Amino acid sequence: MTPLGTTPAADPLRVAEAPPPAPGSAGIGSTVGSNPDSPAGLPPGIPPAARPKRPHRRLRQVVWALVSAVVVAAFWSVDISWDSLGHAPARLVHYIGLMFGPPAWGQLPAAVSATMLSVAMAWFGTMLGIVISFPLSLLATRGLTPVWVRWPIRGFFAVLRAVPEVVIAVLMLSVTGLTAYTGALAIALGSIGTLGKWGYESFEAVDRGAIEAANAAGASRAQVMRWGVWPNAQPDVLAFWLYRFEISVRASAILGLIGAGGIGKMLMDNIQFRVWDVVGMLMITVVAITMIIDQLSGMVRIRIITGRWDLPFAARLRRRRTARATASAPDGTARAAASDPAGTANSEDRRKAEE
Amino acid sequence: MTTFPIAVPPPGDAPGIATRHPDEHRPWPHKPRTWPRALVIAAVICALTAWSAIAIQFDPATLIRNAHNASRTLVQLFQPDYTFIPDTAGALLETVQMAVIGTAVSVALALPISFLASRVTNPSTVVLGVARFIMNVIRSIPDLLYAAVFVTVIGTGAISGVFALVLFDLGIMVKLISEALDGLDRGGQEAALASGATWLKADRIAMLPEVAPSYISQTIYVFELNIRASTVIGLVGAGGLGMLIDKVRTFYQYHYLSTIILEVLVIILALELLSSASRKRLLI
Known part of the structure; x- marks a missing residue:
């Protein structure tokens, strides 16, 4: 190791890898020692530029600079007095104490009946949305209808999806007044957008074979839809109808907050009158009811798709356990397969968050 | 039912058939x-539908009765x-500001929390x-409810909106990143662990670069969600376009309302195009 004596011994691996210096090039060691660019631990004989340069990505730098500028500008220009932020955590803790210490369980029966109204709103809205969107999404399916029918309907779906449900509800106020009925209609309109899109997407994804067979047997357009498309798409369509109902349950709670009745209205009234213990109880109720309905509807969805009765959270637990078991095994392919359902769950959550 | 032209042998024709089950001679x-x-x-x-219709007092007659009113609207x-x-510019700016700040704060908070919430990067079962659990609770409360509570606790304006957005995004972000x-x-x-790194170092060196692309793509996605959400949360007083919507709605200025909605539509669609394009670039 004497020829390498100039390098610190902190990095034995790299020292061992270094090629032995050629005899007669004894001067190199001294030049490296004096080279300020040489990183510590680099043995003599390897020029300082041995590592490839980092790629220079101009576009990426520009985008980063722009994004940072926008963020800084937003913080700097927004109408918020940042110095008052110091009190916020203490106040938050205070209010959380008021809400949950303890929640007013005496009001639970009223909360449950208000929740039932919310669920009724969601159910009715979803049913109405299904009844309207189903024929429309058939008409929007590629291969079944001409372009001039398809695109206007798709545009209609896109517009309905882009407008938040709450805004639709605000628009409908003048027609029906602020009632649970308005909420249901708003949910119906909102669900036409998503259901319509999911509908034509799954109709387009069906196997062409059955459609061709129906065409070859001389079926009319309606018959092609009934016997070529529907049997194939049915499980998916039923599953996402239920899935949309889950989203509608959340939406109906939100619509209540702007006055459309149900649990949301009860929450809003109690927030405005600052009855915090009731608010805490209502929050727990909303979360619990949403979770229960998700599980029930998820159970039916799993039954439709896989043919087994299974609670979603139990299925997820089992999936995780198998994923963990296979992760410890050396075989990487089994693990990849186990993590795939998690990927679909991921996209579901995204969908749900979008509503 | 259509009759099929496939020959169905009469029961008496072939010996033995009559003794079988009467349906068994069918070819299908x-x-x-x-x-x-x-x-x-x-x-x-x-x-269920009938029950829900009664519960919400479904009444098509109301629609027809209010048709005159509705047609004017x-x-x-x-x-x-x-x-x-021009009058919406201030509110629009506030909406965008809230969305930007909410996204920035929540993605900054979400990164360490998602490392805590993933089994792969957190060896401690208790902390995990x-x-x-906390993230599940935070995620299950809708954004408008956060906004309503913060408006009462902190006060009307953008700050409540930012708080609501941060909590709302945090739930989604942590879930998506920890699953990634x-x-x-x-x-x-x-x-890294075998060569003696601490968990913190190993996660930082080996896991952070790997999760970075999906982190950036989810950030864009959350920003998109925020623009949608921040137009809505103003309806309960948390600043932005929603507050303006609430105002013009109370004065029945529907031609203003539709202007605002058109603006929201344009922004959301533009943002959707932008984000899908940039996410595609990230993934390739």
Whole structure:
């Protein structure tokens, strides 16, 4: 190791890898020692530029600079007095104490009946949305209808999806007044957008074979839809109808907050009158009811798709356990397969968050 | 039922057939009897629908009775007043500011929390369970409810909106990022741990670069969600376009309302195009 004596011994691996210096090039060691660019631990004989340069990505730098500028500008220009932020955590803790210490369980029966109204709103809205969107999404399916029918309907779906449900509800106020009925209609309109899109997407994804067979047997357009498309798409369509109902349950709670009745209205009234213990109880109720309905509807969805009765959270637990078991095994392919359902769950959550 | 031209042998023709089950000479299998089950399901669905219709006091007559009123509103709605656009600039700016700040704060907070909430990067079961539980609770409360509570606790304006957005995004971000972490290959991390790195260092060196693309893509996605959400949360007083919507709605200025909605539509669609384009670039 004497020829390498100039390098610190902190990095034995790299020292061992270094090629032995050629005899007669004894001067190199001294030049490296004096080279300020040489990183510590680099043995003599390897020029300082041995590592490839980092790629220079101009576009990426520009985008980063722009994004940072926008963020800084937003913080700097927004109408918020940042110095008052110091009190916020203490106040938050205070209010959380008021809400949950303890929640007013005496009001639970009223909360449950208000929740039932919310669920009724969601159910009715979803049913109405299904009844309207189903024929429309058939008409929007590629291969079944001409372009001039398809695109206007798709545009209609896109517009309905882009407008938040709450805004639709605000628009409908003048027609029906602020009632649970308005909420249901708003949910119906909102669900036409998503259901319509999911509908034509799954109709387009069906196997062409059955459609061709129906065409070859001389079926009319309606018959092609009934016997070529529907049997194939049915499980998916039923599953996402239920899935949309889950989203509608959340939406109906939100619509209540702007006055459309149900649990949301009860929450809003109690927030405005600052009855915090009731608010805490209502929050727990909303979360619990949403979770229960998700599980029930998820159970039916799993039954439709896989043919087994299974609670979603139990299925997820089992999936995780198998994923963990296979992760410890050396075989990487089994693990990849186990993590795939998690990927679909991921996209579901995204969908749900979008509503 | 159409009759099929396939020859069905009469029972007496072939010897032995009459002794079998009367249906067995059919050339196609017997259709399973599903109608009782279908009937039950249909009855349940009808009952639920009837119950919900009664509960919400479904009444098509109201719609017709208010048709005159509605038609006037609709006429106003379809004549958006574009001169109103300059007046919306302030609220629009506030919406975008809230969305930007909310996204920035929440993604900054979400990164360490998602490392805590993923089994792959957090060796401690207790911390993992606590982090996941808290995030589940935070995620299950809708954004508008956060906004309503913060408006009462902190006060009207953008600050409540930012708080609501941060909490709302945090739930989504942590869930998506920690699941992305769960699906990662642990080779680099194991190598780092084997060479004596602490968990913190191993996660930083081996896992962070791997999760970075999906982190950036989810950030864009959350920003998109925020623009949508921040137009809505103003309806309960949390600043931005929603507050303006609430104002013009109380004064029945529907031609202004439709202008605002058009603006929201344009922004959301533009943002969707931008984000899908940039996410595609990230993934390739």
